[in-house]
Amino acid sequence: MHKKRFVDPFFPNRPVDDPDRFSGREIQVDEVADSLFQIANSNPKHTIITGDRGMGKSSLLLQTRMLATGDNRLVNKLDIDIGYDAFNYIIAWHDANYDQTPEHIVSGLLRDLEGNISKLFGKFNLELDLYGLKVGSSVQKEKTVADLVNDFCDIIKKSYKAVIDGKKQGIILFIDELDRVRPDSGIATFFKLATEKLSREGIKKVGFFCAGITGAIQKLEVDHGSVFRTFRDVPIPRLTKSETSDILSTGFCGVGFTFDRIVLDAVFELSSGFPEPVHILGSEMLSEASSKQITIETFNKAKKRVVTDVKKNKLKSLLEKAGYGKYQKILEAMAKYEGPYVPLDFISRHIGYDQKQFSTNISNLIERETITRVDKGVYAFVDPLLKEYIRNFGIINIKDNVDNDEQ
Structure with missing residues (x-):
C-alpha cells in the first residue's frame, strides 16, 4: 500500500516563511520587535542579524519583514508585546552578492521601495539617478561614497514624506547576505554617513535591517572604524535541544x-545546533518511514541516505575546498571525535603535530568555512554532516599534496 502524499513540513533548502513553523529564537524575535518599535518612535535602531552560516539568519530577517508589514503570527505565538496592534511600515529588500558595490545595493533598495510605494499610493517616481547611471543609459560617472549618501538621502526624504502622509509608520530597508559585500567597498562608510545624515535632518523613522555571518560587522570596521556603533547586533546562537525538538515534533x-x-536526541546530537541538518533529517525521516511511527531505525536510514545520496556531492565539494595534506588530516581527526565540539589537543594527538605546527591550517579552515571556532581551543564542523561523510567515505588522499599545507 502506497503512503499518502503530504506537504513536507520541513525547510532544508530555503528560509522559513511560515511563522507557525518558525521555532525558538524568542530572545532574537523580541530584539527585532523592539528595533521596529524604536524606529516607529523616531529612535532608529539599525539592526544586523549575525550567526554562523546555516544558522537561520535569513529566516529571522524574513520573519522581521513580515512583522514589519503587519503579520503578528510569530509574536502572538511567542507572546511578545510589540507596543502596537501591528506595524505598518513600507519596506524594501535587497539580496547582496559578491560583485556588488554600495551603489548596486542602494539602487536595488530604492527600486524595490519605488515599486512598493507605487503599489499602495499609485504611480510613484523616485527619479532614480544614482552614481550617474540612468535607466536605459550606458553612461556611468564615478561618484564618491559621500555623493552616494547625498543622493540616497535626498531620495529617501522624498519617499519619507509620501510614506508618513500615507499614515505609514516609516521605512525599513532590508539587506540579506551583507557579508558577501567586500569590506573595502565603502559599504560601512555609506551606512555610517547615511544613518547620521538622515537622523540629523529629522528623517528618524527609517531603519536598516541586515543579515550576515558572524564577524561580518567586525570585517566592516576595515572600511569604517565606528560602524559597530551604527548597528544593533542580534546574534543567533545554535539551536538548543528544546528548540531542535520543537522543530521536529511540530513537523x-x-x-x-x-x-x-x-x-529527537539523536538529531540534536548530530546537528550540533544547526537548523539545516535538523530540517533535512526531518524531511528524509518522513520519506524513509514505513509507517506513521518515526523510530531510531528510521533516523539511521535517513542519516545514511542524506550523507551517501542527498548531500553527497555538496559534502564532497566541501571536503575538496578544505585543501589537502594537513587539512585533510585535521578533518579526519575531528570526524573521529565522538562529540560535536573537538578540542585542539585531540586533533594534535591524532595527527602527530604540535599545535603551533598547524595553527595556520586551522585559521584557513575557518576562513574557508569548513570549521568554526566554538571556544578557545575548541572547534566544530560548519556542516555537521561532513563528519558523517568522512566517516563513510574517508578523507581525500593525494600523495603529491601531503606536505602542501597552504593549498
Missing part, C-alpha cells in the same frame, strides 16, 4: 506522524 505531528523521543 512530525503536523502531518500525523508519531515519534520516539530518542529520535
